[in-house]
Amino acid sequence: MNHPGYTLGNVIVGKYLQLFYRSQCIGLLRKGDIKAEVIFRSFGINKFYYYKIGSFYQRCKYIYKSIIILKDIKNVKKFCKIKLKKIDIGLTSYDTFMRYTRNPTSKKVNFKLILFFAEALYANDFFEKIFHNSNITKLVQSECQFIPLNILFQKALIKKKKIYAKFGKNKIFIRIFTNFNQRYKFRGTFSKDLFDEVFNRFKAKSIKIINRYYKKKIEKKFYGQEIEWQQSKLLAAKISNKKSLSKLNLCKMFNWNKKKKIATIFLHILIDGNYHYGRRNLFLDNYTWTKYTLETIKKIKNINWIIKQHPSEHFYNSKFDSSLLVKDLEKKYDHIRLFPENLNPISLTKFTDVIITSHGTVGVEYPAFGIPSIVAENSRFSNFGFTLVPKNIVEYKNLLKKTHKIKKLNKKKIEKAKVFLFIANILLMNKLSIIPDHTTSKLANENKFWYQSNQNLRKFNLNNDQFKIMLKKQLYLKLRHTVNFDLCSIKNKKLNDY
Numbered sequence: 001m002n003h004p005g006y007t008l009g010n011v012i013v014g015k016y017l018q019l020f021y022r023s024q025c026i027g028l029l030r031k032g033d034i035k036a037e038v039i040f041r042s043f044g045i046n047k048f049y050y051y052k053i054g055s056f057y058q059r060c061k062y063i064y065k066s067i068i069i070l071k072d073i074k075n076v077k078k079f080c081k082i083k084l085k086k087i088d089i090g091l092t093s094y095d096t097f098m099r100y101t102r103n104p105t106s107k108k109v110n111f112k113l114i115l116f117f118a119e120a121l122y123a124n125d126f127f128e129k130i131f132h133n134s135n136i137t138k139l140v141q142s143e144c145q146f147i148p149l150n151i152l153f154q155k156a157l158i159k160k161k162k163i164y165a166k167f168g169k170n171k172i173f174i175r176i177f178t179n180f181n182q183r184y185k186f187r188g189t190f191s192k193d194l195f196d197e198v199f200n201r202f203k204a205k206s207i208k209i210i211n212r213y214y215k216k217k218i219e220k221k222f223y224g225q226e227i228e229w230q231q232s233k234l235l236a237a238k239i240s241n242k243k244s245l246s247k248l249n250l251c252k253m254f255n256w257n258k259k260k261k262i263a264t265i266f267l268h269i270l271i272d273g274n275y276h277y278g279r280r281n282l283f284l285d286n287y288t289w290t291k292y293t294l295e296t297i298k299k300i301k302n303i304n305w306i307i308k309q310h311p312s313e314h315f316y317n318s319k320f321d322s323s324l325l326v327k328d329l330e331k332k333y334d335h336i337r338l339f340p341e342n343l344n345p346i347s348l349t350k351f352t353d354v355i356i357t358s359h360g361t362v363g364v365e366y367p368a369f370g371i372p373s374i375v376a377e378n379s380r381f382s383n384f385g386f387t388l389v390p391k392n393i394v395e396y397k398n399l400l401k402k403t404h405k406i407k408k409l410n411k412k413k414i415e416k417a418k419v420f421l422f423i424a425n426i427l428l429m430n431k432l433s434i435i436p437d438h439t440t441s442k443l444a445n446e447n448k449f450w451y452q453s454n455q456n457l458r459k460f461n462l463n464n465d466q467f468k469i470m471l472k473k474q475l476y477l478k479l480r481h482t483v484n485f486d487l488c489s490i491k492n493k494k495l496n497d498y
Helices: 006-022 034-042 055-069 089-101 111-132 147-156 192-219 234-242 248-253 285-298 322-332 346-350 393-401 411-427 445-457 464-479
Strands: 027-030 049-052 138-140 164-167 169-178 262-266 304-308 334-336 353-355 373-375
Touching: 006 034, 006 138, 006 164, 006 445, 027 034, 034 445, 049 111, 055 111, 055 248, 111 147, 147 164, 169 234, 169 464, 192 411, 248 346, 285 393, 304 346, 322 334, 334 346, 346 353, 373 393
Parallel strands: 027 049, 138 164, 262 304, 262 353, 304 334, 353 373
Antiparallel strands: 164 169
């Protein structure tokens, strides 16, 4: 990514690993990324590999190779299953196709898909040469989606290189990947061992802290997706001015029977995050899940349905606008309504009885309020005991039909959801002393970022840097994730939960 905070964070992680393991850092850059190279060189990194799409002749060669490989592949389902020496070429090509063409789905293989497949083939060969001709032992890589980054990620794991994946901006954690079977594991998916340790020993403390955390978010009139996806102060101001609404007033507005339960469906960004958690179990992509779910609820009239569009959908500018589909349903079905844009999303916790998501964070946030969640696909919280996860499409459809019968969560499940949120939002987050808080949007003030970074650097003390201290403990205890041990004292227990 072009924001310097991204590059700077990765370089700092790399330099700490260099310090701990007495190794040498080498930079891997997109050809022409001068800004990143200046940052790398300022840390004493002077050797580089440059990723660059090949010449016209090379492009034609890889397109020809792609056409030969794909000559008998007619549909996207088969396309997504294509592997090359275990590397999932087809799936990452389709994911990249959706993101950069803004087409949220496709049934047939077209020429644009072939072009992305050709680039994936090129990336596979490029990284094969790098690993073959060098003594690389570790890789620092934050993003692992799309071409070429997903190919690099898979290639490193198949070559048995450890990957240190950063997550966050100025408060971060490192997820350590150690084998190829983890290629579909999201950076933020922490282990059941860590969860059990915190739940059994620090439950009361962690629940108290996370309650305070969400109280602040609610007081600021932020909640869930909205706060995580705010792109600027301007948008933040718009969100804070939105009004809250009770169930009674909502039912009056929609002319609904107040005795009926209300289910809220949270839609996803259609062209991003389709394979955050690996291959999907039920649906090909976010669009397919959206279409199926909306088609299914047309006939389920024993409960009222609210459809909540993702707050950042318009930033991605998909060629399909899901809100138009919902508005069309509103004209025909009285029990289906689009969530009004002038309402604050915190209102949903007041009148929602069940929430439905493909794999989004709301699937754990709402259970923390006692509201059950149906989570259609794999997520980082699927196996922690507080969500309803269907095994197949038939089971998913039956859950939707019986949504009105789903009861509120019991105390233990609520506690599990809260402990999960404590670990994800607080326990894993360790402060990078040099990097200031920042947004990675196009509206970011880069001059302000560098000024604040410079101010932080003047105060920086290598021996007292929280992230450095916690990273060193993570490596010693063989932890999958960096943990803030100042909050939970599990310092001497080796979880070995890679």
